[in-house]
Amino acid sequence: MPELSVSELLELDRRHVWHPYGPMPGRAEPLVVESASGVRLRMADSSGELVDGMSSWWSAIHGYNHPVLNEAAREQLGRMSHVMFGGLTHEPAVRLAKLLVDMSPDGLEHVFLADSGSVSVEVAVKMCLQYWRSLGRPAKQRLLTWRGGYHGDTWQPMSVCDPEGGMHELWTGVLQRQVFVGPPPVEYEEEYAEELRSAIARHADELAAVIVEPVVQGAGGMRFHSPAYLRVLREACDAHDVLLVFDEIATGFGRTGALFAADHAAVTPDVMCVGKALTGGYLTMAATLCTSEVADGISRGEVPVLAHGPTFMGNPLAAAVACASIELLLGQDWLAEVKRIEAGLREGLAPARELPGVRDVRVLGAIGVVQLDRPVDMKAATTAAVREGVWLRPFRDLIYTMPPYVTGDADVARVARAVCAAAGEG
Numbered sequence: 001m002p003e004l005s006v007s008e009l010l011e012l013d014r015r016h017v018w019h020p021y022g023p024m025p026g027r028a029e030p031l032v033v034e035s036a037s038g039v040r041l042r043m044a045d046s047s048g049e050l051v052d053g054m055s056s057w058w059s060a061i062h063g064y065n066h067p068v069l070n071e072a073a074r075e076q077l078g079r080m081s082h083v084m085f086g087g088l089t090h091e092p093a094v095r096l097a098k099l100l101v102d103m104s105p106d107g108l109e110h111v112f113l114a115d116s117g118s119v120s121v122e123v124a125v126k127m128c129l130q131y132w133r134s135l136g137r138p139a140k141q142r143l144l145t146w147r148g149g150y151h152g153d154t155w156q157p158m159s160v161c162d163p164e165g166g167m168h169e170l171w172t173g174v175l176q177r178q179v180f181v182g183p184p185p186v187e188y189e190e191e192y193a194e195e196l197r198s199a200i201a202r203h204a205d206e207l208a209a210v211i212v213e214p215v216v217q218g219a220g221g222m223r224f225h226s227p228a229y230l231r232v233l234r235e236a237c238d239a240h241d242v243l244l245v246f247d248e249i250a251t252g253f254g255r256t257g258a259l260f261a262a263d264h265a266a267v268t269p270d271v272m273c274v275g276k277a278l279t280g281g282y283l284t285m286a287a288t289l290c291t292s293e294v295a296d297g298i299s300r301g302e303v304p305v306l307a308h309g310p311t312f313m314g315n316p317l318a319a320a321v322a323c324a325s326i327e328l329l330l331g332q333d334w335l336a337e338v339k340r341i342e343a344g345l346r347e348g349l350a351p352a353r354e355l356p357g358v359r360d361v362r363v364l365g366a367i368g369v370v371q372l373d374r375p376v377d378m379k380a381a382t383t384a385a386v387r388e389g390v391w392l393r394p395f396r397d398l399i400y401t402m403p404p405y406v407t408g409d410a411d412v413a414r415v416a417r418a419v420c421a422a423a424g425e426g
């Protein structure tokens with residue numbers, strides 16, 4: 001195919017290509033990215049180079065075009081880029097499973113290699129429902145979660161996303177009706193903990209699991225909450241025979257200042273989903289981990305297998321890059337890097353507090369959020385950030401950043417300046 005000019009490309013994009021949450025034909029005017037290296041996106045138009053303040057939605061923790069990840073992909077490409085996983089196994093998948101088991105909270109022993117975050121949540125839910133069926137308690141098939149959450153865009157995860165004003169409101173009434181409690185407060189409040197306990201107790205007979213995003217609710221509103229609630233959930237779930245699922249798809253691999261957000265509370269869930277940064281953002285892969293109790297329970301059932309097996313399960317290329325990405329992360333003082341970015345964001349975002357219309361500024365680990373008291377003007381906010389040389393993707397009333405861990409101090413300051421500019425003009 002001959003090379004397209006930027007205007008031809010945009011016209012074809014508008015006519016034929018769906019974008020996330022986009023109409024067809026497209027209305028938005030996406031910027032065209034040509035290539036990416038380190039923390040910079042090279043744009044095809046006059047915006048030149050932009051520092052990526054989004055890590056491609058939490059995933060590119062080591063930045064782009066990283067020599068170690070490139071080499072892992074190249075080396076694996078020479079062996080095999082894909083092979084079916086039914087009846088066959090291979091070193092990249094086995095090594096990845098072992099790395100995940102070793103680094104995740106104690107007690108998670110078994111790994112299902114899914115191909116996207118949403119699918120890993122589907123698998124988690126299936127594991128939980130099947131566990132209770134196997135144990136002769138098929139009535140336990142609902143899920144409890146707190147409002148303000150987001151767990152993906154496929155059918156079952158949609159049912160545990162925030163039902164009000166959320167992304168999937170259109171389907172209220174069609175989706176399975178789950179049990180919702182209010183969103184967790186920022187600080188620990190005994191009254192709210194009690195609300196959690198009593199909701200779990202009240203619905204225990206029909207609950208397969210509680211599913212939450214630990215410590216940070218991402219796409220549902222970028223809210224932070226006390227890790228102490230995770231212990232409350234663990235105790236209440238244990239007391240009432242309910243499984244506990246942590247969705248660490250966004251929070252995993254160091255982003256919040258702990259390897260997994262569960263580590264802030266030293267809690268092991270029964271099932272845990274990871275994705276996004278798993279492959280350093282290179283390839284699509286996610287994973288669902290579970291304890292031996294869950295796996296053994298499923299194996300004792302009338303149907304003793306987990307009936308799930310995507311075509312691209314255990315993709316060797318993605319698994320090899322995931323191994324390299326995890327080894328790269330663990331082989332450095334990743335916590336120092338995350339703390340360095342946290343300090344830079346705290347300092348750089350402080351001026352946003354003085355801006356009119358700013359409701360809240362919050363920072364945790366390598367995540368910075370400015371919340372407005374009105375919906376963001378997306379176009380104005382993005383333009384302001386691009387003018388500062390930074391790529392941001394605000395949504396609803398939020399301008400937020402989660403830069404790659406390799407973002408240098410000057411670039412962290414630049415990202416923070418861009419967030420402030422976007423908050424001021426957006």
Ligand code: PMP
Pocket residue numbers: 116117118119121150151152153213218219247248249250275276
């Ligand atoms: N859970 C959480 C917490 C997420 O942030 C996301 C992605 N935004 C998902 C699930 C879904 O993952 P994916 O987009 O890879 O399907």
